[in-house]
Amino acid sequence: MSSPAKHNCSVCSLKKICLPTGVGKDELERLEALVQDTKVHHTSDEVIRQESPFRNLYAVKSGMYKSVKLNDLGEERVVGFHLPGDIIGLDAIYTKTYSSSLVALTTSVLCQFNYDQLVLLSAKMPTLQAQLMRLSSKEINIANAFQNAQTAEQKLAGFIHNLSARNAERGFSSTQLILSMSRQDIASHIGMAPETISRILKQFQSNDILIINKREMKILDPARLLISTGCAHA
Structure with missing residues (x-):
């Protein structure tokens, strides 16, 4: 089985969404060394299974995914839709398990970041630490958007x-x-x-x-x- 291809963040059209602002060339190269593309996922492919061990963060490179959560009664609920540039897995950092399953809605590809390696790199890159916090906050805001809607x-x-x-x-x-x-x-x-x-x-x-x-x-x-x-x- 071939290993995932190395990703080139510097030419990605989504870099303004994913990457820290003001990142230098050397820092970018160190970050790129951690990032890999996953294989191509097709419609209905399950990429992450709910409650599986957390190891990686993912960014949507192309296509679209949905997050699906099963409750204790086995009832399924879609808890999110993920567009290109969205980061997936931030909610699993604390629990160390993925809180929902990830399913491809179209032919799609993810960028994969090993979290432990990302933490080590962020200790040397304050801009990366700040970006992870910003993305976590952004995810909360997306989840809470229009939650006060009444009708x-x-x-x-x-x-x-x-x-x-x-x-x-x-x-x-x-x-x-x-x-x-x-x-x-x-x-x-x-x-x-x-x-x-x-x-x-x-x-x-x-x-x-x-x-x-x-x-x-x-x-x-x-x-x-x-x-x-x-x-x-x-």
């Missing part, structure tokens, strides 16, 4: 708005979205029935807020979408 419409509008903002951060269109996840996955993530998702999406289309063609979504009126989240006023 089903606010929850779904908040999810779409958050996905739009994350796309824009990566240099992608904020109004042309590809929904790699199923409506069942979206429903599981925000805590409502798939039928409710379909009803609200039809309502948003009738109100000319957005249009959907299969898994392609176009946001026609970002301002009204934001108002629908309950976080802005008309």
Whole structure:
């Protein structure tokens, strides 16, 4: 079995999201020596299993993944969607086990960081320590986005708005979205029935807020979408 390929962070289009700001050439080379690409994952591939031992952090290089968590009753819930540049595994640092399973939603690739080696390197690179703290804080903010939404419409509008903002951060269109996840996955993530998702999406289309063609979504009126989240006023 061949070993994963060495990654070249300096030419990666996502380096502004993943890498510490102000990192020097020598520091970058030391960091690159730790990073490896995983094999290509295909739709429905399970990459990490819930409660498996924590050894690595991962960054999404391409594609999209979802995190899925089983409760004590064996019920499954989607707890997150991961776009290119997202770091996966930060919540496992304390418990030393992964709190959820990671499943590919499309043909996707991860960058892999051995955590113990990363800690040793961060002791010599204050900018790397600061970046790990920043990314941990960012993950908390993403998880808490629109958690105060009261209605089903606010929850779904908040999810779409958050996905739009994350796309824009990566240099992608904020109004042309590809929904790699199923409506069942979206429903599981925000805590409502798939039928409710379909009803609200039809309502948003009738109100000319957005249009959907299969898994392609176009946001026609970002301002009204934001108002629908309950976080802005008309």
